[in-house]
Amino acid sequence: MALLRRDLLGYTPLYAEKLDPSLSSIGDSKESFYFGSLEGVLAQRYPNQWPSEGILPSWRQTMETYYKNVLSVGRKLLGLIALALDLDEDFFEKVGALNDPTAVVRLLRYPGEVISSDVETYGASAHSDYGMVTLLLTDGVPGLQVCRDKSKQPHIWEDVPGIKGAFIVNIGDMMERWTNGLFRSTLHRVMPVGKERYSVVFFLDPNPDCNVKCLESCCSETCPPRFPPILAGDYIKERFRLTYATS
Ligand SMILES: O=C(O)CCC(=O)C(=O)O
Ligand SMILES: [Fe+2]
Numbered sequence: 001m002a003l004l005r006r007d008l009l010g011y012t013p014l015y016a017e018k019l020d021p022s023l024s025s026i027g028d029s030k031e032s033f034y035f036g037s038l039e040g041v042l043a044q045r046y047p048n049q050w051p052s053e054g055i056l057p058s059w060r061q062t063m064e065t066y067y068k069n070v071l072s073v074g075r076k077l078l079g080l081i082a083l084a085l086d087l088d089e090d091f092f093e094k095v096g097a098l099n100d101p102t103a104v105v106r107l108l109r110y111p112g113e114v115i116s117s118d119v120e121t122y123g124a125s126a127h128s129d130y131g132m133v134t135l136l137l138t139d140g141v142p143g144l145q146v147c148r149d150k151s152k153q154p155h156i157w158e159d160v161p162g163i164k165g166a167f168i169v170n171i172g173d174m175m176e177r178w179t180n181g182l183f184r185s186t187l188h189r190v191m192p193v194g195k196e197r198y199s200v201v202f203f204l205d206p207n208p209d210c211n212v213k214c215l216e217s218c219c220s221e222t223c224p225p226r227f228p229p230i231l232a233g234d235y236i237k238e239r240f241r242l243t244y245a246t247s
Pocket of ligand 2: 128129
């Protein structure tokens, strides 16, 4: 059973993950390849599992360049989020979130064939991402849906159109906890559309030792913290335990 995203580095097969653990389906219909930190303690402890140069010449180099660039965009975005919250631009650096962050790229393939089953199978069942922000690129094939108000039942799902050259940005659960729900993590899912689909996801999660605690500016006597403080590593470990419970 995988306990952390970095335990999954390399290939993960179809149905290994069920992002909505309450479903009785066999798992989500997607396969993926994960890679993470290129340097630092996490990179040494959890080395990436690159295919050999002979099989995919230059692939590793291309992926590493993408990783460095998308991480730099993520850091800038967090600086802007900090400013929007009336915090210092380097707030997320100062609290240790970005000191050796758990930053991971996931290359995803959703097969076109839809399996026949009594239970609905999703490409990615309904979930919010676990960390701070997610930067997502898709190949333009539809399927991604978002629910604007996750507290309202029944959930209303809207298609997310791809915009060429733009990232789709999701807020993650750690940001929701920090901001006491001011920045709400995005409930989303990927529907099977009978067409093969590829996406590239960059998850920017805090360093596992970072304590995620409601910001003072986001709570008051009348609006107390809705979530207790938690170490990012503990929160994310639990989410992985649930979503990979069947593997
Ligand atoms: O493939 C997509 O468009 C979204 C994937 C996703 O939500 C995830 O892996 O967390
Ligand atoms: Fe997601």
